[in-house]
Amino acid sequence: MKQTALSKYQRLEAAGLWRPDPEAQRVDVIVSVGEATLTITDTRERVLAHWSLAAIARANPGQRPAVYHPDGDPGETLELGTDEAEMIAAIEKLRGAIARQRPRPGRLRLAGVLASLSAVVALGVFWLPWAAREHALVVVPAVKRVEIGQELSKHLQSATGPACRGPGGTAALAALARRLPPQAGALRLMVVRDGVPGAVRLPGGTVLIRADLVEYHEEPDVVAGHVIAAHLRAEARDPLGWLLAEGGLGATLRLLTTGAVSEEVLRAHAERLLTESPDPVAVEVMLEGFRRWQVRARPYAYALDITGETTLPLIEADPFAHGDPPPPILSDGDWLRLQAICSG
Template sequence: MKKTALTKYERLEAAGLWRPNPDAQRLDVVVSVGEATLTITDMRDRVQAHWSIAAVARANPGQRPAIYHPDGDPGETLELADNETEMIAAIEKLRGVVARQRPRPGRLRLVGVLTSIAAVAALVLFWLPGAARQHALGVVPMVKRVEIGQVLLGHLQRVTGPVCDGPGGAAALGQLARRLPLRSGGVAQFRVVRGGIEGALRLPGGVILINTNLVEDHTEPDVVAGHIIAAYLRAEAHDPLSHLLEEGGLSASLRLLATGVLPDEVLRAHAERLMTDPPEQVPPEAMLAGFAHWQVRARPYAYAVDITGESTVELIEADPFAGTAPPPPLLSDADWLRLQEICGG
């Protein structure tokens, strides 16, 4: 979805009725439009759900009150009354933008069916689950990767808590993302959470989750920048979607090829694994190349990882900016202070 399609609705809110499943009571909630998501919050300002706009479906097109649900999960519903015309119009507008960006109706499903047949034939001949996984990685469009990443983020937030949104913090994160663009081109989406992950974690679709300790416990942004660079390099070496499909097995790859979706239990299990397994180590030579590419000092990160410097001595001694002119600033002092307060200090 293009960012310009969201700009008009960024501050839009509406009242609604939400229930997580058919057996639950409906709750009075406030619905707000965010960057690629609808956020559903109860009357005590507690986030109940995040819905990816790319995966919002309407149960009763053209009827009022409007009833929406996540695509594939009609049991969880959001009801908007007749008088919430602006929010209903906004959701329909954004759903239309998403629909126009997707392949023509039936085309993705047809491609998925044909490619899955080819993948199954290869498996029958060679019994190589890796072939199906690599084929899926080659044909899954970015909009689907973003959707998978948003669903995965929803599972992670059951432990990490909601994304922090302190005043000015989002703008500071945007500045940092522009200073540290993806090497493949484009700007990643940085999100800060209160816990549940170690360092920084890249999800399918380009979202980078950052533990708030990286901004609250350090005096300069070079430390969080180093962890972001490490997350970038891990994703370049091992595609996050590939990692997910490896854990899901052959059936997950075939399901994605045939239907364009992954089973919720696969995503839930992967989220749990991401929060329990330590991140993969990035070789020092790769980290040093990353620091040079993104023009970030290595020493602050190295001492943050090991205060003695013993295990990170290569990064300290070969810092590409040691004894030379400093690199361009990562953030202004004011933006760094705002970022440090993004989770409420």
């Protein structure tokens, strides 16, 4: 109870009838409000009782004369008549102010339950899907990743058409894969006529390449740059993790329990890969990729922008612009065969 709630009543006095127990006679008394107590004195101003303001109970709410007693001791009573309405109102107001300040266990329990439920829901919505997905990425074997990539490739090829397999082109594509291996696992390259945005890496290491990257450029450095970009995107965002994130917790749990991903999840992810622009790769990251795989950056940069204006940082910082050139990406013969892979 705030001090301001008391100050209004600290000089208030009233006449009443008090008895210390049910067997005693009622005594005429004077009642006054103190700082924390209700003081009861007799007509000679001798103190008969102090009642704590925080522990006053009313025996007959809403009735007159008003009868009060210490909380837990209904035998000791104080009776205030109808003519002491101001004192009765003061006591009721003070009791109400004190009651409002008391802790409410029911509300606290409810708040605790709601907080616990909120924490459980937050764990279920945010932490559990992430934790399950991270666990799947650790325990799913490489062979299963390859299988998922092959199944996803089938859905993609319904839009891109079948992989190109022109005479000699498949061997040239294998040579390119050996020249640009990933940091871990094997690399399998597939050229499709259309649909994919540049080069897209699937779970298991397969990279789909759009045919114009080999058909309409004079140097293999361009397609090599797109394969490098696909590698770097996969390092930043695991292709299987991306698929599972889109599929939700259900897709992750199904993979962990049955070792399979549903056709619906694969189909939806294939549509996303065909329509969504690839994540941009920072210039510094791309340049490190060109250094790592020993590929010139300039042909790739000019293929993205023939003027070189938007790709100037790649052009100027090409790690092989000066000094010794990198190892050849493909022999001239393999490059010509790769360019014709979709002609058969």
